[in-house]
Structures are given as structure tokens and as C-alpha cells.
Amino acid sequence: MGIAVLVVTWNSAKVIDGLLESLRPGLDGLDWQLIVADNDSADDTVARVESWAARNCDAVCRVVHTGGNLGYAAGINAALTKADKYDAALVLNPDIRLHEGSVRSMYEFIDDGEGTAGEPGPRTGIVVPRIVDEEGALAYSLRREPTLLRALGEATLGARAGRFAPLGELVMDEQAYQHPVVADWATGAVMLISAACLAACGPWDESFFLYSEETEFSLRARDRGFLTRLAPRAVATHIGGESRVSPELWTLLMSNRVKLYRRRHALAPSVAYWGAALLREAPRAALGQQRSRSAVKALLSRKMLD
Incomplete structure (x- = not known):
């Protein structure tokens, strides 16, 4: 059944071409379909997607018009409703650039059995890659669960709090990004989610228009026995930082x-x-x-x- 690639766009014309061109190398070796949920873009985002689809006529590509700027979670949900059957869904920001073979490396960590290595216990339901910036520098993308102590640590120490696990959400140990570690959650710019995890969790929470929707979903998945894991050999470039x-x-x-x-x-x-x-x-x-x-x-x- 393969991978359902879900992209939510809103006035994304400046960045969407780079993402589209990275899909084939990034998903090399996998069957996949592309569903773009457009949140009523006023620029030529949709035209660019349609142009790409015309040039890549062998690719399955659908555009879903949500009818308004409904937010990231609503866009994901809208795209999911138009997807054919899939083994996993790949959620992507339009400013992501997949590196060659990255999704296959992520897919290897998806656990559809009783637990990791077939043993009873939590399954890996969400897989994320290492994320780098445009210069190739590591972007800290793994996060710890929000706690009161971590909120206080970040209030007093700022980003430095992440160097100490009890005091900060951000995982700042570069060595952690070299291994298939489990995180409480990770940035939602690129996430591979198993069909089983999506079925157990249900729709993304649309009350979060933007930000914290990936946190909520990952923690909800963990509540239902699905872990978030890093695939260290998978790499994606993220062009962002507007927040x-x-x-x-x-x-x-x-x-x-x-x-x-x-x-x-x-x-x-x-x-x-x-x-x-x-x-x-x-x-x-x-x-x-x-x-x-x-x-x-x-x-x-x-x-x-x-």
C-alpha cells in the first residue's frame, strides 16, 4: 500500500517547488501517493503543484481545497480523508527538502507488530529524521514532554535549559541525534506515522491552529502505546524559523x-x-x-x- 505523503500549503509558492523535486529521491524504493491540502492560498501554490503533477504523470497526486486557512492539523486531516490505503503517512511542511533515501530509512523503524522486535510493549508509531538547516548544521528537533520544571528552567535559562534534561524540552545533546533514540515528541515539519498509530489516535486536534498540534498528537500516541523514534540515517533540510x-x-x-x-x-x-x-x-x-x-x-x- 505504501506511503501517503501529506503536505499542507498556504501561500507556499516560494518553497513548494523544492519540496516537490525532493520527493522522488527522498521516497526512492517506496510506493507513494501525494495529497496536498491547500488552505486557500492566494498565490500560485496550487498551480505549481499541478504543473509538477503534469510533468510527473506517473505519480499519484491529488489537491484538496480546504476552503479557507483552517490550520495545519485541519489540513492534515483533510488530506488523510483523500488518501488511498497506506501503510504509513508522511507529514511534510512545504519548506522541507528530503534527502535521498530518507523516507526508506525512516520506514524501517515503523513497527506494525506487537512491539519492537515482535515483543509485547510499545510500538514505534512515529518516526522522524535528523533535520539540518540550509547550511547543513544540525537543527535540534527532538523534544521532551512539557513539565512545570522545564517551563521554569526555560524561563530562567532560556534555550540553555535544554542541556539539562529536567530543565528543558529541547534535546541539545548532539550525540543523541546519532542513534535511534526515543523522544517524547519532535518537531512536526516531517513525521512518518504508521497507519496503526493513526487509527488508534484518530484525527489531529484541529483546535490547535498552528504549533503544539504535533506535541499533542505525539503525546496522545504515546498514551496509546506508540513511541516517537529518531531515524538517524534519514536526513531532511528545513527552511524555516519564522516563529x-x-x-x-x-x-x-x-x-x-x-x-x-x-x-x-x-x-x-x-x-x-x-x-x-x-x-x-x-x-x-x-x-x-x-x-x-x-x-x-x-x-x-x-x-x-x-
């Missing part, structure tokens, strides 16, 4: 982190987690950082912990 400069996207990122924590914890620890997020952003807002000012305003919303 670091856009106040709107940064605000959404911080708000959704609190929202997700509240979904999985009682009110008292959630209030403390919210306080840690506010502690992280308030000093930066006081120093004039626009994105932190925007985040603080959102965090102070009365509905933040509903």
Missing part, C-alpha cells in the same frame, strides 16, 4: 503551549505553568521585544486557562 521573528506566530506558539499543558493537567499545576510562561515573556516585554509584548497580552487573557 522567531513574527509576533503573531510567537504569541500563538506560547499560547498553545499553555493550552496543551492545561489539557493534560489539573488547574493548579496549569496555573503554575502559565505563571512560568509569563515569567519567561514579561522581562523581555519590558525590554521592548514586540513578540513578547504580544505574548504577554495573550497570556493575560481571561480565557487562557479555560
